[in-house]
Amino acid sequence: MDLSWMGQIVPVVVTAGTAIAGLMKGQRRSRANIRYDAEILKELPPDSEAYKRLAEHIEDRVNVMAKVEREGSRKPFSAIWCFIFALGFSYAGVVLYALDHWWAVLTAMVVFVFVLFFLYLAFDYLVLAERDEKGNRVTRSP
Numbered sequence: 072m073d074l075s076w077m078g079q080i081v082p083v084v085v086t087a088g089t090a091i092a093g094l095m096k097g098q099r100r101s102r103a104n105i106r107y108d109a110e111i112l113k114e115l116p117p118d119s120e121a122y123k124r125l126a127e128h129i130e131d132r133v134n135v136m137a138k139v140e141r142e143g144s145r146k147p148f149s150a151i152w153c154f155i156f157a158l159g160f161s162y163a164g165v166v167l168y169a170l171d172h173w174w175a176v177l178t179a180m181v182v183f184v185f186v187l188f189f190l191y192l193a194f195d196y197l198v199l200a201e202r203d204e205k206g207n208r209v210t211r212s213p
Contacts, residue, residue, distance in 0.1 A: 085161065085190070101136050105129055139201055146196040146206050153193035160186045 108129050115122040164182035167175050201209045 105132050139199060143199045143201050145199055150193045150196035153189045153196065157186050157189035160189065
């Protein structure tokens with residue numbers, strides 16, 4: 072049974088899976104956390120210090136989420152390029168791994184590090200986030 076086709080299809084499946092995960096993540100996780108915090112808030116006595124702190128925390132998170140949804144952006148063109156590079160590097164890694172040389176496996180490992188790097192970048196570009204003029208994510212210190 073010839074399973075060589077698996078080496079050619081795995082890079083495509085991994086790249087497509089990363090794209091789907093990046094598109095689906097969005098703000099869903101943040102909304103779920105706010106919903107969970109709101110359920111905890113219902114259980115606390117309204118006159119306690121914990122209630123006030125958690126209410127402020129929820130309000131801050133809602134404000135940040137609203138700002139990101141209003142002013143946030145994605146970089147789909149850059150993500151597409153990253154997926155193309157990841158696919159190309161993954162195919163090169165499979166080809167290198169199939170070679171019968173002592174250096175081929177080591178080179179394939181290095182190439183797969185680049186694949187992971189480009190998949191990370193693609194995922195980062197697909198997430199809705201506040202970005203500066205250059206398109207880089209704006210990070211806020213707590």
